[in-house]
Amino acid sequence: MTIRLTTLDNGLRIVSEARPMLETVSVGLWVDVGSRHEPAPLNGVTHCLEHMLFKGTERRTAQDIVLEIESVGGHINAYTSRDHTTYYARTLKDDLPLAVDILADILMNSVFDEGELTREKDVILQEIGQAQDTPDDIVFDHLQSVAYPDQSLGWSILGTPDTVRSFNRDALFSFMADKYRAGSIIVAAVGNLDHDRLVDMARSRFSGLPSGRREADATARYAPGCMVEQRPLEQVHLALAWPGVAHKAPEYYATQIYSTILGGGMSSRLFQKIREERGLAYSIYSFSASHADTGLLGVYAGTSPDQAETVLSLIEEDVQGLAAGATLAELASAKAQLKAGLMMALEATGSRMEQLGRQMLIYGRVIPTEEILMSLDAVTPDDVAAVAVRMAESGTRALAAVGGGPVEDLLKAA
């Protein structure tokens, strides 16, 4: 497994890991543009752009794009996050040139046909409807809007029905021309491949991209607060968040370890107390979400409306309890879980490709696995205690709830 990195003259970077024993290859375009880079009237435009890149180029119709890749058994897709947009394909090894050709074609030569845009906006409205109908999905949108009020980081990735309806061809074109610059794009590939041939393909297709990078992010400002939405549901879906860590924060790994101890697995404190000892939830877990400048450390739980206040108190109790210190066994277990999880993710080409693309965008380099393992090992009990004390003393938190019963009462508990 050999990692190689090449930078083209315009700044586009190509990173690959060759795995000659495999039959397949995963390749992705990682673009350093997400919904947080949108102005308010264009909320959702990054995601709409991601959809429209599949709707036809100068050489290919929308149908050609998927037909060509699927007719050789490959697949192609994309997704948008708050920070990044990713276009990716997976194919048998011999079809990597086709995958790169198509990914490059949709990035460089999309035509944004007006009729296609009209229909695709309808598809996105359906996607918004589907997300609205999924309470343990939408509760995280609510949480984000509480934690980052009146800021792009707090908006929905999909946009609102109104903003989506307002998009036109010119808005998409100029947003893309402004943001999609060679310095903000990574080509990442893992599998049975030859790096030099990958670079040749990329050079011939992406050289026309303008150099430079998009402008820097505005700094996000976390705020505590509460948002509850009453719906006729069986459960109340609760999502809470405290201030977390940015990607490059010194306490990044200590925070990962803290989150693992709090609610990362079935042996975690929250899972044991709320599910195993009390039977109050089926799904309960913690998460740590990081961005360039900020992050959230949070918890999700789905419970009965009449138990929601109890669950909130128990979560608070565990957060306070951890400030008294995790045990050395918990610390060792959390490290082992994170280290083994990393080794497992490395074995799948798709997740390894994702890791390479993300690391290049976030850190500007591929972080050796050995370095991550050492960083985890280097975290001391004091480092984790510092995170725990900060959590316990932060006092306020962001809370979102969607569900049945008198959820307004949660406002009092919040």
Place this chain on the structure above:
Amino acid sequence: MTIRLTTLDNGLRIVSEARPMLETVSVGLWVDVGSRHEPAPLNGVTHCLEHMLFKGTERRTAQDIVLEIESVGGHINAYTSRDHTTYYARTLKDDLPLAVDILADILMNSVFDEGELTREKDVILQEIGQAQDTPDDIVFDHLQSVAYPDQSLGWSILGTPDTVRSFNRDALFSFMADKYRAGSIIVAAVGNLDHDRLVDMARSRFSGLPSGRREADATARYAPGCMVEQRPLEQVHLALAWPGVAHKAPEYYATQIYSTILGGGMSSRLFQKIREERGLAYSIYSFSASHADTGLLGVYAGTSPDQAETVLSLIEEDVQGLAAGATLAELASAKAQLKAGLMMALEATGSRMEQLGRQMLIYGRVIPTEEILMSLDAVTPDDVAAVAVRMAESGTRALAAVGGGPVEDLLKAA
């Protein structure tokens, strides 16, 4: 990659594939017992049993079970389907003995503590609540109950709140003693492992299992029909099904190919017509679900309430249209997609372990990949046309709908 199979004296089978270049290993216990093997008053007992096997053994508390595996960075979990129950773990390669020891311990020595059972029933009630709150999940339970009325194959895997509340320790014990027999259990492992050592471990731990197999399935009887549930949602979630194929049906592969052409990918007929040409849905896909004696060939779509009848008509139109024959290009593309999908799944230890376990339970042997590729290649246009004509002429179908708007009108369209 060497596949080896060993049968113990009591009939328990151990199948493994060694991948010495990897750092991890996936191991699972595949039990040939699912919710369809339940009597009506015990609907949900298979799933409850699956939960209770994590609640303590003679040597380990519930917390020990997860702590021991997570403290070395591994994870352990389980799931229940209509046909099978699977207990699995993934660990670093050196921890395979621990994983096997724990999986064997929970299977052989669980104590079903009454207090644990009381709490775990609460957890399952929360799990039922969560499933109820997920419309594109629950619509498939409704579809199953329409297609297989008054039969165990039509019931929910989770059971109902009433049946779950009624379970007691004796019911779990006797269900398990009756069904969990050595001939109905497979130990499957893929990764960095030594087959002979795996067999030694399994022999020392599973020899106490009674030989024999559970009794044969009752034959399921498909029925057309309709079930609609009105809820205040943005979308209507539609699930339709026609009679499909059993696992060993001669037309098994032709049916997979048909389903792929109809709605298997982004180039499929349904995706192109309903999403790409009309913008009527975000999610639309077909599926083929097989059991020992029966199967369903179906379609899911999420759309707006006012477009539901149109979407149903368009699906019907595509089913009728395919009876006129797929193109040779569609046939070739579907074969390529299924073949490449198989190669991709082989590369992940978890999905390969799943494939080995399922094949052993269903076919009694590991099917060589080459044989599956040849079976797909051997499917002729006439074979697919036969499936298409049968679909188009079947006339009636099972339909379930959950969603907003006047869904009762769908009864008329059904």
